[in-house]
Amino acid sequence: MIxxxxxxxxxxxxxxxxxxxxxxxxxxxxxxxxxTYNPRTNPATVDVKRDRIDYWISKGAQFSERVQKLVSKLSVPAAA
Structure with a gap:
């Protein structure tokens, strides 16, 4: 799970x-x-390693609801 x-x-x-x-x-x-995710900055900062997220999604990992919302704003492909 991510x-x-x-x-x-x-x-x-x-x-x-x-x-x-x-x-x-x-x-x-x-x-x-x-x-990483820092909600205290304005606007909130989200930094992700897209290649590693894609790798773990391909291995069957699933996003939590909150992480799904955060990465969808960054246009990372969602879990199928």
Whole structure:
């Protein structure tokens, strides 16, 4: 699954977009970091490694709902 992992201090969230097994904890050990999301900038910044996302989608990974919305704004192909 490709989803967000929260980092940053209290009330100062910063997220990593990670590839992780679906049943692991939110900030558990991830397989690979494929991007970042910072909602505190104006506008919010999203940086992704498109080639790695495409690779993991081809291997069967699925986006979480939030990550799906973030990457769809960047025109990354969605999971089929």
């Amino acid at each position: 989803r967000l992992a929260r980092f940053g201090a209290r009330k100062q969230p910063y997220y990593r977009i990670v590839v992780i097994e679906k049943d692991r904890a939110r900030n558990g050990r991830s397989i690979e970091i494929v991007g």
